[in-house]
Amino acid sequence: MEYLKIFFVNTSLLITVSYLANLLYKHVISHAPEQAKKISWVALAIFAGWVSSVFGYRLDENVIFDLRFVPLIVSTLAFPQPFLLILVGVGTGLTRLTFGINEAAVAGVLNLSILGFVCAGLSFWVRRSVSSIVNKGLTIILVVNLFNALNIIAFGVIPARDYITDIMPVTFPAGLILSMVFALIIRDFQLELLRNSQIQRANKLLSEQTEELHKNKIVLEERAKQLTLASQYKSEFLANMSHELRTPLNSIINLSQLIEESDASLSMEETSQYGGMIRRSGEDLMLLINDILDLSKVEAGRLDIVKEELNVSEIPELLAMQFEVAALQKGLDFRITLDEDVPPTLHSDPQRVQQILRNLLSNAFKFTSLGSVSLNIRMEERRQRESRQNWVVFDVQDTGIGIAPEKHAIIFEAFRQADATISRKYGGTGLGLSISHDLARLLGGFITMQSQEGEGSKFSLYLPL
CATH class of the missing domain: 1.10.287.130 (Signal transduction histidine kinase, dimerisation/phosphotransfer (DHp) domain)
Incomplete structure (x- = not known):
């Protein structure tokens, strides 16, 4: 009966330790990284095994009977990872040395170390088996209790005959039953932790979905505003x-x-x-x-681009004929320059290139009342998509009204002008720059702009050489 009393005391202590560990997990360890959780579990399992030994049944001064192997059973179900189980087994065995170093203590270390390796082997089956958690638990409890009894017979200091006839008939079934009871209680704790974890994950997912909906709402509101x-x-x-x-x-x-x-x-x-x-x-x-x-x-997407040889040297003459009269009428200085390093021909669409330049020059003359308008054709080496490329650049510069920095982003949009009053004062539809921007893109180039309000503007058409 003494064995049963001590085993019940062991079970009660293990339940108390488990309850305290459960509180510690919920309020502290659950927020820790995964690695810290595993280390905490190993430490708690070893501590539970040591507490079981402290209150174990002392057959004599050195021999202690207890349920220190029960935390190892629970660890095999909770964390079926071989290395962790070996750590728990060896660590629990080493705690036996805190009660004195003797033959019985060495046998206890050897026993728990062997059980750690046995549970490490069982962990492979736990992870791969499709059996229910109940069947897995019963199998592990039976195997560990059986190996515990065999180890005591093989390495224990008690004569094998005395152990088999007097002690084992009481301790083996008691160990099985109390292991099952404790495992069921721990299973309840695990289920509660699992439910809490699922609730936390659901709350996190709900929070993420709420945040995503809020972002989508902002995007929809922005799109509605744009429309x-x-x-x-x-x-x-x-x-x-x-x-x-x-x-x-x-x-x-x-x-x-x-x-x-x-x-x-x-x-x-x-x-x-x-x-x-x-x-x-x-x-x-x-x-x-x-x-x-x-x-x-x-x-x-139906605007046709017809690429052919474009005579760059003819562009200054053609544009001069078109805009010299406008320059004379407004009293503006109009200059066209062609750098010497510009190639004589360019493979592009002549009609569309001239259309872009006419739009840019028309705007320059429209918004300039004093000063000058100029067109400079030059070469520039510029990085494009992680490679350097040569470009023919057409710079249209004026000394007109200019464009405020906050209006730069909208100036190339269709139906937009920098100021609603511009169309009333200067005329026009606001389509010229938008069409020029799209045509430049279709020709493989682009348009850049430099402008300050009251200081004129510079629009540059880049065409690939």
Whole structure:
């Protein structure tokens, strides 16, 4: 009966240690890294085994019977990792030396070390077996208790016959039953920890999903804002466009009506003058329609680029013919320079290159009332996609009104101008830069801008050599 009393005391102590360990785990260890959790478990298992020995049954001064192997059983189910189980077995065995170094203590160290290696072997089966946790637990309890009895028979200081006939019939079944009871209690603790862990993971997942929904809400609000702004810009564009279209149309209609109703009262000079005004109004109207059509083609991906040999040396002459009159009318100094190292020809779309340069120069003249407008054609070596590449650069520079830094990001957007009052004061639809930006991209190049409000602007078209 003494064995049973001591074993029950052992079980009670192990349950108390487990309960305290459970509290420690929930409030301290659960927040630690995974490695720290494993180290804490090994330390607690060894401590539980030592406590079991402290209150074990002393057959004599040196021989102690206890349930120090029970934490090893629980460890095999909780952390089925061979190295950890060997540590628990050897560590628990070494605690036996704290009660004195003698033959019985050495046998206790050897016994628990062997049980550690046995549990390490069982851990491979625990991880790979599809059996239920109950079957695994019963198998481990039976194997460990059996090996514990065999070790005592083989290495113990008690004569094997005395142990088998007097002690084992009581300690072996008691060890089995109390191991099962303790394992069930620990299983309850584990299930509670598992539920708490699942709740924590669910809360974390819910928090992440809430945060993701909040981010998506912000993105949707931003997109809704952008759509509202786009709608507003298109409304402003339509208002400006109606004015821009009506002006040349009204000129064409009114002048045509004058010529029609004049009979023979108009002189040849007046008729020629009116005809010239009708032609210029028609050209302005054609430019507006072409801009709208080009923009719609670019957005639909249907704008054709026809690359062929472009004579770079002809560009200054062609553009000078188109803009010298505008320069004289506004009293501006207009210069075109071509650096000597620029190659004579370039493989690109001549029509689209000239269209971009006309747009840039038209803007420069439109927004410059004093000073100068210049076009400089030069070469530049520039890094592009982690490799250096030579570019032909067309710099269009003016001394006009300039653009404020906060407006730089929107200046290439369709239907946008740096200021809503610009279209009323200077005219235009705000499509020129957007179309030029898209055309440059289709030609394999890009456009950069340097500008300060009140200090003029510099737009540079880069085309790959």
